[in-house]
Amino acid sequence: MSATAFTKRADAALADPILKVAIERTASxxxxxxxxxxxxxxxxxxxxxxxxxxxxxxVEHLGFYLEQFEAAATAAGAQVHWARTAxxxxxxxxxxxKAAGAKTVARSKSMMxxxxxxxxxxxxxxxxxxxTDLAEHIIQLADERPSHIxxxxxxxxxxxxxxxxxxxxxxxxxxxxxxxxxxxxRRHLRDxxxxxxxxxxxxxxxxxxxxAVCTVTNEGNAELxxxxxxxxxxxxGIEKLVPSMGHAVQxxxxxxxxxxxxxxxxxxxxxxxxxxxxxxxGPDVMHIVLIDNGRSAMRAEGxxxxxRCIRCGACMNHCVVFRQIGGHAYGGTYPGPMGAVLxxxxxxxxxxxxxxxxxxxxxxxxxxxxxxxxLPTLLRGWRERSxxxxxxxxxxxxGITAWAWVAQxxxxxxxxxxxxxxxxxxxxxxxxxxxxxAGGWTAHRDLPAPAAESFMARYxxxxx
Amino acid sequence: xxxxxxxxATLGTAAPPSGAADALLADPVRPAVAGDLVATFFTAxxxxxxxxTHDRIADLADLPRAVAAYLDGHGLARAVYLPPDPRLTANxxxxxxxxxxxxxxxxxxxxxxxxxxxxxxETGSLVFETGPSAPMLPNFLGLHHIVVLPVAAVVAHLxxxxxxxxxxxxxxxxxxxxxxxxxxxxxxxxxxxxxFLHVILVGED
Numbered sequence: 207m208s209a210t211a212f213t214k215r216a217d218a219a220l221a222d223p224i225l226k227v228a229i230e231r232t233a234s235x236x237x238x239x240x241x242x243x244x245x246x247x248x249x250x251x252x253x254x255x256x257x258x259x260x261x262x263x264x265v266e267h268l269g270f271y272l273e274q275f276e277a278a279a280t281a282a283g284a285q286v287h288w289a290r291t292a293x294x295x296x297x298x299x300x301x302x303x304k305a306a307g308a309k310t311v312a313r314s315k316s317m318m319x320x321x322x323x324x325x326x327x328x329x330x331x332x333x334x335x336x337x338t339d340l341a342e343h344i345i346q347l348a349d350e351r352p353s354h355i356x357x358x359x360x361x362x363x364x365x366x367x368x369x370x371x372x373x374x375x376x377x378x379x380x381x382x383x384x385x386x387x388x389x390x391x392r393r394h395l396r397d398x399x400x401x402x403x404x405x406x407x408x409x410x411x412x413x414x415x416x417x418a419v420c421t422v423t424n425e426g427n428a429e430l431x432x433x434x435x436x437x438x439x440x441x442x443g444i445e446k447l448v449p450s451m452g453h454a455v456q457x458x459x460x461x462x463x464x465x466x467x468x469x470x471x472x473x474x475x476x477x478x479x480x481x482x483x484x485x486x487x488g489p490d491v492m493h494i495v496l497i498d499n500g501r502s503a504m505r506a507e508g509x510x511x512x513x514r515c516i517r518c519g520a521c522m523n524h525c526v527v528f529r530q531i532g533g534h535a536y537g538g539t540y541p542g543p544m545g546a547v548l549x550x551x552x553x554x555x556x557x558x559x560x561x562x563x564x565x566x567x568x569x570x571x572x573x574x575x576x577x578x579x580x581l582p583t584l585l586r587g588w589r590e591r592s593x594x595x596x597x598x599x600x601x602x603x604x605g606i607t608a609w610a611w612v613a614q615x616x617x618x619x620x621x622x623x624x625x626x627x628x629x630x631x632x633x634x635x636x637x638x639x640x641x642x643x644a645g646g647w648t649a650h651r652d653l654p655a656p657a658a659e660s661f662m663a664r665y666x667x668x669x670x
Numbered sequence: 671x672x673x674x675x676x677x678x679a680t681l682g683t684a685a686p687p688s689g690a691a692d693a694l695l696a697d698p699v700r701p702a703v704a705g706d707l708v709a710t711f712f713t714a715x716x717x718x719x720x721x722x723t724h725d726r727i728a729d730l731a732d733l734p735r736a737v738a739a740y741l742d743g744h745g746l747a748r749a750v751y752l753p754p755d756p757r758l759t760a761n762x763x764x765x766x767x768x769x770x771x772x773x774x775x776x777x778x779x780x781x782x783x784x785x786x787x788x789x790x791x792e793t794g795s796l797v798f799e800t801g802p803s804a805p806m807l808p809n810f811l812g813l814h815h816i817v818v819l820p821v822a823a824v825v826a827h828l829x830x831x832x833x834x835x836x837x838x839x840x841x842x843x844x845x846x847x848x849x850x851x852x853x854x855x856x857x858x859x860x861x862x863x864x865x866f867l868h869v870i871l872v873g874e875d
Contacts, residue, residue: 232855246701253699260694269681282837288674340861341852357852364854388850388858395862396777416837426848426863429810433840444677449691455828456698468719469701470793470828470845473810478837486754486805488839498673502680 212537212560219531220650228363229532236357236523239467240574247463257460258578260453261514264445265505271414271447272496278417282479284492292322295497299324299406299439300331302493308333308403312431314421315339316408317355317517318441318497321539321552324406336398338427340391347374353533355540356465356519361532405432405489409442410516411457412494415450418478419494422461422471429475438480438489444496445513451476457516460576464518500552512547512584514577521571521581527564536561543571543581550588559597562588620662627656700792703826707791708875711824714794715869720846721859722794722867729872730757730818733764736870737816741781744814744866750781751812755803757785758818775808782812782864786844788831789824789869795845796869797831799838806840815847815864821873 209217219225244250264271276286289295303311311328313319313335325346328335337346341359345352347370352358359367364384371387372378375394379386407428411420419440421428432438448454462468481488504512522528522542533541538549538558546561562585571581592598598606612619633641637652647653671679703710715722727736741748749770752758772779784804788797796817800806809815825831833841848863859865 228854232851235851235855248701249699256694256699263686263690263694267684267686269678269683270685272678272681273683288672288677290673290676294673338862339852340850344852357855359852362853364856367853384853384856385858387853388861392860392862399862400777418837418841424849424851425861426810427861429806429840429842430862433807433810444681450695451832452695452698452829453691456694456700458828459700466851468845469714470795470843472846472849473842473844474795475840475842476837477840479839481800481839484802485800485839486802487807488800496677498677498680502677506680 210560212535212558212564215535215537216531216564219535224363224366225361225532226530228361228366229529231363232354232357232360233523233529236466236519240464240520240523241467243463243467243469246469247459250463253456253460254576254578257457257516257576258514260448260456261516261577262510264447264449265510265513268444268447268502268505271449272444274414275412275417275447276496278415279419279479279494280417282417284417284479284494287493287495289495289497289499292497292499295322295441295495295499296324296327298493298495299441300327300333302437302439303328303333303404304331306403306437308437310334310336310398310402311404311406312336312338312399312402312435313342314405314407314423314428314431315342315358316406316441317352317539318408318443319406320352321443322441322497322499324441336395336402338395338399338425338431339423340388340425340427343391343395344370347371351534352539353541354519354522355517355544361534399427399430400434402431402435404437404439405435406439406441407432409440409446410461411448411454412442412446413449413451413454413476414447416476416478418451418476420454420474420476422458422474424466424468424472426473429473432477432489433487436490438477438492440477440492440494442494442496443501444498445501445515457577461516461518464520464574464576504551507551508587509547509551509584511579512544512551514579515544515548516577518576520574520576524570524574526566526568526570531564536564543585544579547581547584547588555588555592555595556597559588559592562586562592620660623660624663627658627660630656631658698827698829700827700829703791706875707824707826708821708871710791711789711794714791717794720794720867722846722869724869724871726871728874730764733758733818733870733872734766734769737783738768740814740816740868746780746814750783750816751775751779751808752783753785753803753805753808755785758783775805775811777811779808779812781814781816782808783816783818784809785818787823789819790826790828790831790843791824792827793843793845795828795831795843798842798844799833800840801838806842809844810848810863812864813860814866814868815844816868816870817844818870818872821871821875
């Protein structure tokens, strides 16, 4: 099989010894902390069932809740915009910035912003961008994309972060410790953040009843980015709706525990409209851009369950494939199991047919998903669709067709198994170090040699 | 067709069956909060993840003394930012003589005082709303965040924080200090905002 863009990226990631160290340091901590948080919440399982039901209810009645949200947000003084595509969404944001004569924007980490390519659109428009989340700041300095939806700089070691800060910060850390590096970023980001013309955030939840936009952060960078500027722009996926704050609360309990193992994120804010006339601070104007970008099509095409996703990152932290290759190898905005389902929907299956195959189907992602998304089932759905649409390479199609033909003929199949056992055992007993046509396996690890006889052969001899 | 009409036409706008959304609020699945609310609140507040400290005073007249004790304990100057909240600043409310009071919030303000509307026992969260006497920015800028909370304002669950009727610009929950795990997953306090959170509970149970 010829190397695809994905397999090349995955090969490069596997060959990078530093990358694996960096991923393990953060992902293993996240896994441990989540485990403790889940044990501390006696009804976690029931809470997952309820959370899935809340999201299913919203996704089923999405149009109704969007209209309700729009009316409430407008009544609170916000301006609501609608975008079918990523390009439409970027144009709306850029037009608002240009009309306001904005020179710099402070951005609070938002995966929707990444999905629509907002950093690039701002650069093209000549608008300065201050990434205020520490990890986003790191990857902005490195000119890279996020490799994880909660820890975008997961792929960076502290040594690499230190080098970046020393290159870019005016007063970098003197001591080679992580607290000193965080302090350097605090010093470096503060003034720019407070002087920005526009603050841009995503939304963790949109509350239909009140028109509120909820963001969660642990750093407090959303609030620092969204209070001082005179304009606040929100870019939000239409699936972020919840009927009321009470529904949001039930999801928030799961989001924090699943992402970082905390009972709640440090800062949870509901923004409803711009500042009121007499308020002590806050922006004069609030814009909310509601973005479809493939979501209504996902609902129509059997991917409604994926719209439950609350972007906690637990599926990738627990994924054996993600932990080996990291987020960049997936190629899209969203990595890991949820990314392998989302990217083909957002960017087309033909270009991304490798992603649903980069999965062992061990089911761990579904087990930890706070909204019970059947990720392995959805991944299998993409595999089947890829087969139906003839996207698999000829060699794979022919190989599987030949195997199916043999497998349907038991005598022939058993004869083939005998021949294979005979052939393979000539290369080793116990473990095989090299085998023709299996170099992809044996290059990295030994292959277990087959037993002398197949199960069926021993069964036929009367062994029980 | 406009983007709005297009999206809504694809999705349909039929209302859900009446009561369906409310049914999903009934018997919320949440950690139990049993026993004394204030004790539970303090336990949650002082978990390592939140890492806050607390003090108790009988009434607001004692506040300057309690703030001074905190500042002395941390070797800080007697300088604080006070929001324009009449409960803190009205004549006769509290005597701040001996303190330097910042008239406006500075980018590197060391100590900021605020009054919370509620404390939530379930998570150790403090609930704030913006308003004419309640700016938001100071609570995210200062290194030391001292929060005044009336004892009667401690409630059990996050659901109890909802504010009925017209909403303020921002309604926010603070649970601990500004933290980050963005470099190698190591937890660092004081990423952008407060590194220290100190709650002063006012009144008797």
